[in-house]
Amino acid sequence: MNKQLFKVKLAIPMEVDGKEVAELELRKPTAGDLRGLNLVQVCEMHFDAATVLLPRISKLNERDILNMESENFAPIMTEIASFFVDTKH
Template sequence: MNKVFIPIELAVPIEKDGKELTTIEIRKPCAGDLRGLNLVDVCQMDFDAHSTLLPRISSLNERDLLNMDPANWAPLQTEIAGFFVDTKH
């Protein structure tokens, strides 16, 4: 599988490993990344589903996600849901 990373602009920068990040790169999930998740929940942008999936497809970990400003969730979740409806990804 060709792992193409897509940069997502964050509404509010986050700090990770002492650096300020204004973008996060995510990649299209493969089947293994979706294990244990309900695809309907992923497509409906369910917080719990995305908080499980995002560490699998980005450099973020669970602690990063829990500390992240809520304004950053919409762009990340929208892009992830788009993977399942937009065949151009």
């Protein structure tokens, strides 16, 4: 399977697994990654949807997401929403 990976520049670098991360790599979700999620909520950037989806498509875990600076949330979720509306992905 060909995994499509996309990088998101973080507004504020964060620590993940003891290392500073300035750019987060996201894998384009498969249908299985979306199980149990409401696609509209994912596209509308609902936080609860993000806490389920992000660990499935990135190296972040739930604790990383809960501790994330709020300035990083919008760019990450905008990239995820673009997977469903932008034909370039």
